[in-house]
Amino acid sequence: MTMDVTLNINGARHELAVKPTETVVGILRDRLGLTGTHKDCSMGVCGACTVLLNGQPVSSCLLLAPQADGQEIRTIEGLEQDGKLSPLQEAFLTFGAVQCGYCTPGFLMTATALLEENPKPSRAEVIEALKGNLCRCTGYKKIIEAVESASGQ
Amino acid sequence: MSCQYTQAVAVEDAIEALIAAKGEAHIIAGGVALVILMNEKLVEPTWLIDISRIGALHGIDQLPDGTVRIGAAVTHREVAESEIIAQAFPMVPEMAAEIACGRIMNKGTIGGNICLADPQGDPPIAMLALDATMRAVGPNGTRDIPVREFFVDLYTTALQEDELLQEILVPPMKEGSTTAFGKYAARRAMDYTSTISVAVRLIRSADNKQIEEIALGFGGVGQTPVYSKEVEDILTGAAPSEALFNQVHEKISEVLEPIDDHLYSANYKRHVSAVTLRRTVMKAFDGTWEGEGVLIR
Numbered sequence: 001m002t003m004d005v006t007l008n009i010n011g012a013r014h015e016l017a018v019k020p021t022e023t024v025v026g027i028l029r030d031r032l033g034l035t036g037t038h039k040d041c042s043m044g045v046c047g048a049c050t051v052l053l054n055g056q057p058v059s060s061c062l063l064l065a066p067q068a069d070g071q072e073i074r075t076i077e078g079l080e081q082d083g084k085l086s087p088l089q090e091a092f093l094t095f096g097a098v099q100c101g102y103c104t105p106g107f108l109m110t111a112t113a114l115l116e117e118n119p120k121p122s123r124a125e126v127i128e129a130l131k132g133n134l135c136r137c138t139g140y141k142k143i144i145e146a147v148e149s150a151s152g153q
Numbered sequence: 154m155s156c157q158y159t160q161a162v163a164v165e166d167a168i169e170a171l172i173a174a175k176g177e178a179h180i181i182a183g184g185v186a187l188v189i190l191m192n193e194k195l196v197e198p199t200w201l202i203d204i205s206r207i208g209a210l211h212g213i214d215q216l217p218d219g220t221v222r223i224g225a226a227v228t229h230r231e232v233a234e235s236e237i238i239a240q241a242f243p244m245v246p247e248m249a250a251e252i253a254c255g256r257i258m259n260k261g262t263i264g265g266n267i268c269l270a271d272p273q274g275d276p277p278i279a280m281l282a283l284d285a286t287m288r289a290v291g292p293n294g295t296r297d298i299p300v301r302e303f304f305v306d307l308y309t310t311a312l313q314e315d316e317l318l319q320e321i322l323v324p325p326m327k328e329g330s331t332t333a334f335g336k337y338a339a340r341r342a343m344d345y346t347s348t349i350s351v352a353v354r355l356i357r358s359a360d361n362k363q364i365e366e367i368a369l370g371f372g373g374v375g376q377t378p379v380y381s382k383e384v385e386d387i388l389t390g391a392a393p394s395e396a397l398f399n400q401v402h403e404k405i406s407e408v409l410e411p412i413d414d415h416l417y418s419a420n421y422k423r424h425v426s427a428v429t430l431r432r433t434v435m436k437a438f439d440g441t442w443e444g445e446g447v448l449i450r
Contacts, residue, residue: 020158132254132342
């Protein structure tokens with residue numbers, strides 16, 4: 001069985017025939033070429049595939065296409081505006097919060113949602129918001145500093 | 154394998170599909186547990202019934218008698234942020250705020266978590282300590298199941314194959330009751346393995362020296378979320394002391410049957426459960442707590 005779903009991704013409407021069991025991360029990467037969203041654990045544990053669903057971070061590996069039907073999805077590709085990186089993305093570069101880069105899109109989406117909800121978070125709030133995202137390179141310090149420096153912008 | 158998908162918008166749509174599927178359907182709400190099992194190929198559903206858009210399964214309200222009704226499809230985030238629940242049962246939002254991390258709280262639902270009946274689930278043991286009622290709905294209308302009869306076996310509940318959980322009814326606590334939730338997690342943002350937790354509701358005696366009444370739920374130490382009448386009996390009418398908690402520790406070792414896993418042995422889990430119980434009881438009794446949020450350290 002296939003079903004028709006509409007996914008609104010970074011402001012663009014995509015009408016797709018999907019198998020009900022297809023995950024959003026698979027659709028983004030394999031069907032729409034939006035490979036910035038990374039796939040890793042497929043268990044909701046690592047945070048690499050984080051996207052914003054109606055503004056809230058979710059694991060796109062655990063999101064079936066029909067669950068997202070008609071909803072707004074924002075991915076890493078949606079952060080830059082007119083070819084300009086977001087202040088948070090700039091801060092990641094400035095602070096060296098990117099090493100291998102695999103986890104980076106997930107951190108950026110999680111932190112983007114945090115700053116939209118709470119523009120001036122305390123360090124404790126930053127750490128709390130990022131607790132579900134794994135990074136095996138940076139030791140987190142530079143990521144936390146980057147998010148703090150982008151707060152209020 | 155081909156899979157049908159029913160996007161239910163009313164409870165009746167879901168029941169109709171459950172009847173037609175004859176036990177072969179999987180209900181999906183947030184999907185944060187079911188889709189893991191699908192990704193791991195442990196479950197290959199042939200029929201998914203999505204209940205997350207059924208209006209009647211949403212909302213948190215307080216009924217005139219003080220009972221709090223929580224819709225089955227209410228997310229952990231909504232529970233964590235609910236003023237109504239925080240006023241009535243302070244440990245419940247604290248518990249919900251420590252379920253995995255924000256991504257999971259945004260999608261996972263209280264009803265889904267309870268119906269999964271994972272022995273390590275946190276909402277189920279909070280409901281055990283609060284003596285909640287699970288209101289199921291099926292072809293013949295609603296059926297109320299006391300939470301202590303709801304968890305039947307590993308990942309198995311008392312729901313029939315043509316029923317779904319509609320809402321959770323949490324009765325008001327007696328005047329003077331306090332609650333606490335305590336949890337020991339291998340990784341704070343990850344709950345699916347080796348998590349030991351305890352939920353407590355108690356009333357102190359008039360002179361504040363003894364535990365007059367107590368109800369408990371234990372996570373991570375059985376085939377299902379469990380309670381223990383034996384442990385409750387030891388604590389009822391007793392004054393907290395080293396000797397009392399040693400006695401409780403012995404009883405826990407005797408009655409709880411955790412499963413060994415790749416991180417912790419069953420024996421170690423019994424030990425951690427007893428330590429978590431002691432601290433959580435004291436948190437509810439007089440607020441002394443060696444921990445951060447609901448997490449013991």
